[in-house]
Each structure stands twice: as C-alpha cells, then as structure tokens.
Amino acid sequence: MAAPSSTLVFKVHRREPELVRPAKPTPYEVKLLSDIDDQQGLRFHIPVVQFYKHAPSIRGKDDPVAVIRRALSETLVxxxxxxxxLREGPNRKLMVECTAEGVLFVEADADVRLTEFGDQLQPPFACMKELLFDVPGSNAVLHSPLLLIQVTRLKCGSFIFALRLSHCMSDAPGLVQFMSAIGEIARGSHAPSIPPVWERYFLSTRSPPRVTHTHREYGQQATIDENNTLTTMPHNFDSMAQISFFFGCSQLSALRRHAPPHLRQSYSRFEILASCLWKCRTVSLRPDPKETMRMICLVSxxxxxxxxxxxxxxxxNTFAFAVAEAPAGELCRNPLGYALDLVRKAKGEVTEEYMKSxxxxxxxxxxxxxxxxRWTYLVSDVTRAGFETVDFGWGSPVYGGPVPGLANFCIPCKNKEGEDGIVxxxxxxxxxMERFVKELESMLKSPPNETKTFTHVMSAL
Known part of the structure; x- marks a missing residue:
C-alpha cells in the first residue's frame, strides 16, 4: 500500500540552461490575468514530472530533447x-507583458536506466532536484520565466520530461492543454487541435464587485471588515515525512463500504478518498477534540x-478552494458518512456565482x-486533467502528474501489476505518519463497524 521515497542516486550532466523563444514573431502586448489567477495562493511555481519509455519502433533514433525543443518553440507562437x-500593477493586479523573451529549457543526460527507478513509479521522487534543475533566479513570481522545462535522457533510451509552471498562468487542465499542444506539434501537426483562448476577463471582478458568499478558504472572517481586509491564521508547518499510497478497485471498494449503504454508489472516488484521508489524518495528528479541522479541496x-x-x-485557472470544517472529536467519533456529507456540501457550494464572488x-x-x-488538509483531484495522455511521439507516459508539496494530489497511476488506480x-x-498508516490499514481491512472502530480512536485523542 505504501511506498518509501526513492533512494536512487545517479549523476546528471546538464548543458547550460537556454531560453527557447517563439519560432515566429508574436504580438507585443500586456494581458491582464483574471482575478482568480492572481490571488496570493497561486503565486508560486508548481512542478510536474513525466516518465517515458524508449520506443524505437515509434521514433527510431529521434532525440527527444531536439524534438521537444523544436515543438516547444513552435507551440509558443x-x-x-x-x-x-509577469508584472504587477496597482492593487497587486498581475499582468503578462508579452515580451517573447522565452521559457527556460534544460538539456540533460543521466547515467541511470528507467528500470532503476523501481517497478512502480509513483511519488515522492527524492531525485526531483536532479530531474528539474532550479536555475538560479528563475523561481520568482515577477520578472522571471513563466516556464522551466528539463528533458533528461536516460541510458536505456527512455527520457523524463519535467516542468515548472507559474501557477498564476494555468491550472492543471490548462497546463495539460499546453503540454498536449507541444505533443501534437512534436508528432507532426502544424498547429494545436484546440486553439488557445486567453479571455481572462471571464473570471475578473464585476462592476461594482459583490461578495455574495462566505469564503472560509481565505480565513476565519467570512466577508470584508470595516478596514477592507481579510483576517487569516498564521502558517504553522512541522517538518514532514511523505509516503504515497495506491488505491485500486479493491481499496476503493473497501473504503466505500464505510459510507452509508443507501448512498455508497452516489459518492465519487474523490469524495470517498478525500473524506477517508481527512478522517485518518485527523486521527493521526491527535489534536484537541475541540480543534477545528479543515479540508480544502480544489473544485474545477x-x-x-x-x-x-x-x-x-x-x-x-478555473477552480475554487472549497472548505469543509468539523471539530476534531466529531470527525473522529462519527461514521465516515459525517465527513462525506461535509465534503459533498463544500463542493456543492462552488457554483458560477460563487466563483464570481x-x-x-x-x-x-x-x-x-x-x-x-497545521489543521488544514489540502487535496486536489487531477485524475481527469490528462497528464497520463500527453504524448510527445513516444507514446503515453508510464507516469505523469504534478509533484506533491503543500497540496496532496489524486493522480491516475498503474501499480506494478498493471492495475489502474489512484496514487x-x-x-x-x-x-x-505511523499512526496514519495504521488507521488507514484498519479502514481497508475492517468491516464498516464504525461505532467500534472510532470509539477506540476517540480514546486516543
């Protein structure tokens, strides 16, 4: 069920980072981001990694670095x-100055074979610093390249595509749209099958602006106070251990049995997983029973x-941060259906009007x-974003998706037996983490006798 972080050690030879510019002249203009794009919570760079097998029957002796570099330049048109x-204007408004300066590109070779990464590729990847070089000065939000891409050839002919994106520019489906466009051009197309649309005004503030909903995701204060500010709680993170878990059909079915019988099939896989992990996480952290526990899920x-x-x-970006809240004691004491109802209600609050608010x-x-x-659990479902389908000409990746950090991602994945599931x-x-693993294993193995299981949990708080 759980996999330890990779301890693989290998050497990477990199060429000097270069700027890849659009293959043809492009307009010089300033484009405003939307008011969803430029919020503080998205002002960072998010990494993605894709592993591709050697496929000589498809591309022969083609060099993936050269193919992707050329396709990238053409896609940037x-x-x-x-x-x-990115530039910042009055009221911290972000905008893109379209300068055609280009995106950072790193060509690399590693003295390792794909098989040495293990028979089941899944995060965490302890070698990410080797696979995605942090070019000095490149990770600022303003005045820095918006994309950093590294393509690393492996000894066996396989390669790894890693990318770092300024999150203000795109969400996961938007990024996949761009990556897929690179793939289409790499495979011989003259233009993306889905033309890109900028029109960020679709998600910009109204005139006059109207806050019509409670927005717990931005702090304890639901609306604007007399000083036109929003109160938020301070950051409080401990040093973390990270373990990945694979959920195939059998594991998801086992967790679903803990849902109310008459509603079991109505819940999505994400709702089942998010609720279960929120509950297990709360048990493992042992907070005061009166402490408010929050789960934030990204709703597209x-x-x-x-x-x-x-x-x-x-x-x-087209998502909102939906918040479910509960006292720790209630979350641990009650059946899983309690958490499921809270998660579903939080997701249901995200409507078109909510996004405008x-x-x-x-x-x-x-x-x-x-x-x-420390009591906030952030989880994002990217199982439908399409990372696993991005094809640069060597077929679909054997693994693809964002690299976990502050957020936990539900990523489509195959286990070593070839079974489809979520990692x-x-x-x-x-x-x-030790307590989390035990609690999760208990839920996967035990019958859904919630009263017995979680009475014991509550006594440990």
Missing amino acids: PYYPFAGR MRGKFSDPPLPIGYYG VADLMALTGRPDFLKT LAISLPTQA
Whole structure:
C-alpha cells in the first residue's frame, strides 16, 4: 500500500540552461490575468514530472530533447503569453507583458536506466532536484520565466520530461492543454487541435464587485471588515515525512463500504478518498477534540459556466478552494458518512456565482492567500486533467502528474501489476505518519463497524 521515497542516486550532466523563444514573431502586448489567477495562493511555481519509455519502433533514433525543443518553440507562437513575464500593477493586479523573451529549457543526460527507478513509479521522487534543475533566479513570481522545462535522457533510451509552471498562468487542465499542444506539434501537426483562448476577463471582478458568499478558504472572517481586509491564521508547518499510497478497485471498494449503504454508489472516488484521508489524518495528528479541522479541496468549474459559457481552449485557472470544517472529536467519533456529507456540501457550494464572488473578493481585499495551518488538509483531484495522455511521439507516459508539496494530489497511476488506480502522496510529521498508516490499514481491512472502530480512536485523542 505504501511506498518509501526513492533512494536512487545517479549523476546528471546538464548543458547550460537556454531560453527557447517563439519560432515566429508574436504580438507585443500586456494581458491582464483574471482575478482568480492572481490571488496570493497561486503565486508560486508548481512542478510536474513525466516518465517515458524508449520506443524505437515509434521514433527510431529521434532525440527527444531536439524534438521537444523544436515543438516547444513552435507551440509558443500561439501560446505566446508563456514566453512573456509577469508584472504587477496597482492593487497587486498581475499582468503578462508579452515580451517573447522565452521559457527556460534544460538539456540533460543521466547515467541511470528507467528500470532503476523501481517497478512502480509513483511519488515522492527524492531525485526531483536532479530531474528539474532550479536555475538560479528563475523561481520568482515577477520578472522571471513563466516556464522551466528539463528533458533528461536516460541510458536505456527512455527520457523524463519535467516542468515548472507559474501557477498564476494555468491550472492543471490548462497546463495539460499546453503540454498536449507541444505533443501534437512534436508528432507532426502544424498547429494545436484546440486553439488557445486567453479571455481572462471571464473570471475578473464585476462592476461594482459583490461578495455574495462566505469564503472560509481565505480565513476565519467570512466577508470584508470595516478596514477592507481579510483576517487569516498564521502558517504553522512541522517538518514532514511523505509516503504515497495506491488505491485500486479493491481499496476503493473497501473504503466505500464505510459510507452509508443507501448512498455508497452516489459518492465519487474523490469524495470517498478525500473524506477517508481527512478522517485518518485527523486521527493521526491527535489534536484537541475541540480543534477545528479543515479540508480544502480544489473544485474545477470547467464546463460549468453558463453566463457566459467558458470558451473551449481557455487555459487559465478555473477552480475554487472549497472548505469543509468539523471539530476534531466529531470527525473522529462519527461514521465516515459525517465527513462525506461535509465534503459533498463544500463542493456543492462552488457554483458560477460563487466563483464570481471569489473574483470580487480578491479585487476588494488585495488578493489574500488561502488558509494554511497545521489543521488544514489540502487535496486536489487531477485524475481527469490528462497528464497520463500527453504524448510527445513516444507514446503515453508510464507516469505523469504534478509533484506533491503543500497540496496532496489524486493522480491516475498503474501499480506494478498493471492495475489502474489512484496514487496519493501524504505529508505528515513522522510519528503522525505511523499512526496514519495504521488507521488507514484498519479502514481497508475492517468491516464498516464504525461505532467500534472510532470509539477506540476517540480514546486516543
């Protein structure tokens, strides 16, 4: 069920980082980000890693570095904002100056074979610093490249594609749209099958702005106070251990048995996993029973806008941070259905009007960060984003997805037997991780006798 972090040690030879610019002249202009894009919680760079097997029957002796570099340059013509730089205006408003300066690209070779990474590729990857070189000065939000890409050839002919993106520019589906466009051009297309659409005004503040919902994701204060500010709790993180867990059909079925019988099949895989892990995490941390525990899940609104509908090809951020809250004691004592109801209710609150209210809140309050405390669990479902389908000409990756950090990601994955499932990396203090593993194993193995199971848990708090 759990896999330790890789201890693989290998050498990587890198060439000097270069800037890859659009293959043709592109417009010089300044483009505003949306008021969802430029909130404080997205002002960071998010890493992604994709592993590809050697496929001589498909590409012969083609060099993946050369193929991807060329395709990247051509893709940056329609996606020219990625070759620009972020600037900040009044009220912390972010915009892209489309300068065509380019994105950072690193060519590398590693003295290791793909098989040496293990028979089941899944995070955490202890070697990420080797696979995605942190070019000095490249990770600032403003005035820095918006993308850093490293392609690493392996001894066996396989290769690894790693990327770091300024999250203000795109969410996971938007990034996959861009990566897939590189793949299409690498495979011989002259243009992306889905033309990119910028139109960030779709998710910008209204005139006048109206905060119509409670937004617990940005702090204890639900709305704007008399000083036009938002109160948030201080950050409080311990040093973390990280372990990944694979959930196939049998594991998901076992967890689903803990849901109320008449609703078991109505819950999504994500709702089952998120609720279960939120509960297990709470048990493992042993908070005061009266402590408020929060779970923040990212809810995408792609395909759900109607006034007006979001255009196909839009690659900006389209999600909200939905918050479920409960006292620690109640979360541990009650059946899993208690957590499931809270998670489903939180997700259901994210509507078109809710998203517009978030955009208005950002503009009115200086674009605050979302709530981060030791009692907050942040999880994102990227099982439908499409990372596992990105093909640069060597077929689909054997593993692909974002690298876990502050957020835990539900990522589609195959185990070593070839079974499809979801892998999710959990970060916890070491002792809490030991308790988490035991609690999760108990839920996977025991019958759903919730009263017996969680009475014992409550006594340990």
